[in-house]
Amino acid sequence: MRVLVIGGTGGMGQGVARDLIKQDRITKVTLGDINIDPARVQEKLRGNNKVSLIKIDVKDHQGLVAAIKKVDVVINCAGPFYKTAVAVARAAVEAQVNYMISAMTMKPYPFSFPTPPSIKPPRRRE
DSSP: OEEEEETTTSHHHHHHHHHHHTOTTOOEEEEEESOOOGGGSOHHHHTOTTEEEEEOOTTOHHHHHHHHTTSSEEEEOOSOHHHHHHHHHHHHHHHTOEEEEOOOOSSOOOOOOOOOTTOOOOOOOO
16 A cells, blocks of 8 residues: 655654554555655655655645545645645545545544535545
């Protein structure tokens, strides 16, 4: 399984990535972030052959969709979440890829938006 961690060079993103690389089913962990300085990435991740680093700007919808289409799951660790949650969720829906958010907020952040008619139900991945 291929996973994209948005906000992957931040503390939360790297924590998620450290857990992911331990899993046998996970074949690739892509750390997506606007800051792609390899020095920000912990040595344990830099030295792991499952891990790669790509530049992603959550404000670039088409670029985000393109990156998400290359994976099986996207995990949003980019904050602040009130600024990134909807953008990443919309891109994941458009890309038809499963989405998780790793938010650290004290109160729920409800959001919903209609699925565009051009979007078909997500494809099953075995």
